Amino acid sequence: MNAHDSHRQGFSFTTALAALVVLMLLASQARAELLIRITEGADSAIPIAVVPFAESGAMPAGDRVSSIVQADLTMSGEFRPLEPSRMLSLPSQRSEVYFRDWRLLGQRYVLVGQLTRSGDRIEARYELFDVNREERILGETAGAPASNVRTLAHHISDRVYEAITGDPGVFSTKLAYVTVTGDGDNARYRLHVSDVDGKRSRIRLESREPILSPAWSPDGKQLAYVSFETGKPVVFTHELASGERKKVADFPGLNSAPAWSPDGKSMLLTLSKDGNAEIYRLDIASGNLTRMTNHWAIDTEGAWDHTGRGIYFTSDRSGGPQIYHMERAGAEPRRITFGSRYNARPRPDGKGEYVYYVHQRDRAFHIARTNLKNGEESVITRTESDESPSVSPNGRLLIYATQQNGTSVLTVVSANGGAAYSLPASDGDVREPAWGPIVR
Amino acid sequence: MKLSVQTKAFAMLLSVGLVAGCSSTGDTMEDGTYGSDVAAIDQDGGSTVYGGADGDGVSSSRLSEEERQAARQQAEQQALRNITTFYFDFDTSEIKQEARDVLVAHAQFLANNPRQNVRLEGHADERGTKEYNLALGERRANAVQRFLIVNGASRGQIETVSYGEEKPAVRGSSESAWAQNRRVELVFK
Numbered sequence: 106m107n108a109h110d111s112h113r114q115g116f117s118f119t120t121a122l123a124a125l126v127v128l129m130l131l132a133s134q135a136r137a138e139l140l141i142r143i144t145e146g147a148d149s150a151i152p153i154a155v156v157p158f159a160e161s162g163a164m165p166a167g168d169r170v171s172s173i174v175q176a177d178l179t180m181s182g183e184f185r186p187l188e189p190s191r192m193l194s195l196p197s198q199r200s201e202v203y204f205r206d207w208r209l210l211g212q213r214y215v216l217v218g219q220l221t222r223s224g225d226r227i228e229a230r231y232e233l234f235d236v237n238r239e240e241r242i243l244g245e246t247a248g249a250p251a252s253n254v255r256t257l258a259h260h261i262s263d264r265v266y267e268a269i270t271g272d273p274g275v276f277s278t279k280l281a282y283v284t285v286t287g288d289g290d291n292a293r294y295r296l297h298v299s300d301v302d303g304k305r306s307r308i309r310l311e312s313r314e315p316i317l318s319p320a321w322s323p324d325g326k327q328l329a330y331v332s333f334e335t336g337k338p339v340v341f342t343h344e345l346a347s348g349e350r351k352k353v354a355d356f357p358g359l360n361s362a363p364a365w366s367p368d369g370k371s372m373l374l375t376l377s378k379d380g381n382a383e384i385y386r387l388d389i390a391s392g393n394l395t396r397m398t399n400h401w402a403i404d405t406e407g408a409w410d411h412t413g414r415g416i417y418f419t420s421d422r423s424g425g426p427q428i429y430h431m432e433r434a435g436a437e438p439r440r441i442t443f444g445s446r447y448n449a450r451p452r453p454d455g456k457g458e459y460v461y462y463v464h465q466r467d468r469a470f471h472i473a474r475t476n477l478k479n480g481e482e483s484v485i486t487r488t489e490s491d492e493s494p495s496v497s498p499n500g501r502l503l504i505y506a507t508q509q510n511g512t513s514v515l516t517v518v519s520a521n522g523g524a525a526y527s528l529p530a531s532d533g534d535v536r537e538p539a540w541g542p543i544v545r
Numbered sequence: 546m547k548l549s550v551q552t553k554a555f556a557m558l559l560s561v562g563l564v565a566g567c568s569s570t571g572d573t574m575e576d577g578t579y580g581s582d583v584a585a586i587d588q589d590g591g592s593t594v595y596g597g598a599d600g601d602g603v604s605s606s607r608l609s610e611e612e613r614q615a616a617r618q619q620a621e622q623q624a625l626r627n628i629t630t631f632y633f634d635f636d637t638s639e640i641k642q643e644a645r646d647v648l649v650a651h652a653q654f655l656a657n658n659p660r661q662n663v664r665l666e667g668h669a670d671e672r673g674t675k676e677y678n679l680a681l682g683e684r685r686a687n688a689v690q691r692f693l694i695v696n697g698a699s700r701g702q703i704e705t706v707s708y709g710e711e712k713p714a715v716r717g718s719s720e721s722a723w724a725q726n727r728r729v730e731l732v733f734k
Contacts, residue, residue, distance in 0.1 A: 315712070317675055317676070318676060331679075333711070336706070337706045338706075358683065359680060359707060361679050362676045377683055381684065403677065403680040406674065419677055421677075426636075426673070449674040450674040450677070463674050465673070470672065493675070
């Protein structure tokens with residue numbers, strides 16, 4: 106760390122910004138909820154019967170746990186749950202499961218369960234069976250406060266998903282996104298956090314000025330983002346539980362594109378304090394900056410690779426924006442994309458297999474990915490005007506912002522391209538989705 | 546409302562671009578364009594010059610011609626400075642030929658008024674990624690800043706900010722909307 110890098114001016118870990126334009130809505134109830142719209146499932150979707158759970162004691166009003174599990178599995182695009190009306194029986198434990206019936210119905214898996222009210226809590230006991238092998242592959246109990254049945258249901262979905270696919274489920278993870286209503290002086294930018302199905306959305310920040318690039322801390326407790334509330338782009342961190350905010354980068358020029366490191370100790374940022382847009386690593390505890398790139402071109406949109414040492418980023422050093430990878434700070438960057446003249450905003454899958462990005466082809470913008478083993482590129486979205494890809498933490502789904510019938514929506518697709526579902530905002534524009542981590 | 550102002554500014558830039566282009570090739574049109582302005586300004590001090598004897602006529606008429614020229618230039622500069630928005634091609638930060646005379650007029654105004662400050666607001670159209678566009682908007686603002694400094698403004702007078710694609714001048718996804726959104730706005734304060 107040299108003196109040049111440890112910049113002090115404008116660097117303040119002040120909390121409680123008295124910004125006139127910013128309204129913190131910490132305890133606001135769900136509002137401007139996204140509406141889920143399943144567009145299509147993959148042909149290879151696995152048939153599964155999610156049998157409505159038996160219930161003893163008073164259950165909270167609203168969606169049933171098994172309905173939420175069924176919706177989750179459908180949403181993933183990888184499962185095709187059987188309509189309960191077509192079931193021949195409604196078992197709730199092993200002794201009631203007749204495998205022959207389920208085989209006749211073409212099912213590969215059956216999930217059964219029971220819910221019990223005890224005080225303020227709901228306890229679930231659930232079992233997953235492989236129909237062909239006539240075996241129980243999962244048998245567990247889980248509980249949650251009665252006011253939180255969605256949490257319980259998403260947990261069960263995660264367990265079922267993992268038992269069948271081998272990858273962790275992402276139904277309990279969160280999305281952050283930005284909505285915009287009105288324009289000019291009436292514009293309102295709102296940063297939301299919701300479940301991945303768009304439910305239980307809460308506004309975390311409201312501003313008259315743009316909010317950009319929300320990024321999750323690896324523990325899921327904080328967001329970093331760019332806010333223009335002071336009249337210029339400044340990077341803040343925001344602890345979700347307390348609502349406490351810190352200004353982490355407020356240098357002259359750009360302060361943007363935050364990306365937390367996998368260990369949560371540092372953050373990539375794009376700053377232009379030294380002349381033009383360059384990528385720096387900020388050590389969060391000390392505030393020290395390490396310069397990662399050094400080029401007269403635009404270098405931005407840094408993202409850590411799966412090793413936590415190297416980074417992917419966008420640079421127009423070849424004339425137009427392209428994706429580069431760099432092994433470590435100061436190393437010679439290697440160009441990844443060659444297929445078209447505009448490739449930007451890399452998002453690696455966390456496994457070192459693919460990197461996803463915005464790709465221009467024939468005047469339209471799609472999401473594409475490059476296989477990092479063989480360099481092969483494939484365009485995975487069929488929509489146009491696609492922006493802001495964000496990969497689910499298990500690497501199997503991708504969310505991005507696009508336009509549908511003139512309004513903006515968030516769309517989730519399986520990482521190989523089969524459309525799964527979209528989340529239109531009930532009002533105004535929705536953009537900048539960021540898929541949160543798996544929190545254990 | 547806002548749209549019509551922007552559209553007007555866009556049209557004005559184009560027309561001034563044409564006028565500036567003509568001035569380099571010949572004066573005939575310019576005389577016609579600014580004739581009335583020059584006459585009005587001449588009334589201040591010009592009348593005494595014209596009252597001189599025939600013998601001085603040549604020099605005084607030349608003086609008057611210089612004044613006329615100065616006044617014409619001043620009026621021209623002022624007209625140029627009404628243009629405060631400058632447009633760019635997709636994914637470039639190159640200052641267009643037709644913007645140069647206008648930016649020189651702004652630079653000279655800043656040089657002559659050292660206490661005047663200006664904020665350069667860089668913007669991009671909606672295509673491409675938000676963060677890249679943020680950097681592109683900054684590069685456009687920086688290009689204008691460098692041009693102003695080279696032409697006489699001082700660094701301390703100029704502040705730059707990029708809004709990327711976040712604050713379009715015109716809503717919509719047409720070539721025309723995009724062209725009007727790829728811009729740097731000079732905000733004097």
